[in-house]
Structure formats: structure tokens, C-alpha cells
Amino acid sequence: MLTIIEIFLIAVAMSVDAFSVAFGIGCSYNTPRHYFRLSWHFGLFQFIMxxxxxxxxxxxxxxxxxxxxxxxxxxxxxAYxxxxESFK
Known part of the structure; x- marks a missing residue:
């Protein structure tokens, strides 16, 4: 079973990841509808997964x-x- 600190650290890592992706995608849209849809879907998947x-x-x-x-x-x-592949 996970401790509260482990759960908190996982939540922070997931939120930073979601923020960076949402920020990058959100920069290409400029309507409030797109902002809401993007926020809604990221929040939903961060909750469900x-x-x-x-x-x-x-x-x-x-x-x-x-x-x-x-x-x-x-x-x-x-990883190998x-x-x-990166050295090719």
C-alpha cells in the first residue's frame, strides 16, 4: 500500500507532466472553448487513469x-x- 507521501509525489509528478503538455498544446489555441475542453480532458484522464x-x-x-x-x-x-538508436 502506498503511503500518503508517495501518493502526493505521484500526484505532483502527474500534474507537472499534464501542465507541461497542456501548456504546449494550449499555446496553439486561442478560444475559451478550446481551453475548457483541453482542461476538462486532461483533468478527466489524470483522474481516471x-x-x-x-x-x-x-x-x-x-x-x-x-x-x-x-x-x-x-x-x-x-533503455538499451x-x-x-540515439548513437546512430
Whole structure:
């Protein structure tokens, strides 16, 4: 179970990420309707995605168990591919 500090740090990271993307996209629009729609959709997805992740994560946890080693290997592989591609 996550502590309150971990939940707060995740919330801050998600809000900074959403702010930067919304700011970049929002600079190209200039009507209040676009601002509202952009804010609404970002807020909605920032609310729904962690809930869906927790829900489906618990379901998958029953089938898979502790999958941290497989996840780490996948992340290392992706990092290796990204670094290899960046040096080309």
C-alpha cells in the first residue's frame, strides 16, 4: 500500500507532466472553448487513469504474481534500444 507521501509525489509528478503538455498544446489555441475542453480532458484522464491502473493491476496481480523482474528486464531492454538508436 502506498503511503500518503508517495501518493502526493505521484500526484505532483502527474500534474507537472499534464501542465507541461497542456501548456504546449494550449499555446496553439486561442478560444475559451478550446481551453475548457483541453482542461476538462486532461483533468478527466489524470483522474481516471490511476484508478484504472490500480483496478487492472490488482486483477493482473492475481494471475501473474510478482512480475517486477520481468518488468525491470523489459525496461532495461527498452533503455538499451533507445541508447543504441540515439548513437546512430
Amino acid at each position: 490511476p484508478i484504472l491502473g490500480a483496478f487492472f493491476g490488482r486483477i493482473l496481480m492475481r494471475w501473474v504474481g510478482n512480475i517486477n523482474i520481468i518488468a525491470a528486464l523489459i525496461l532495461f531492454y527498452l 534500444r533507445m541508447m543504441k
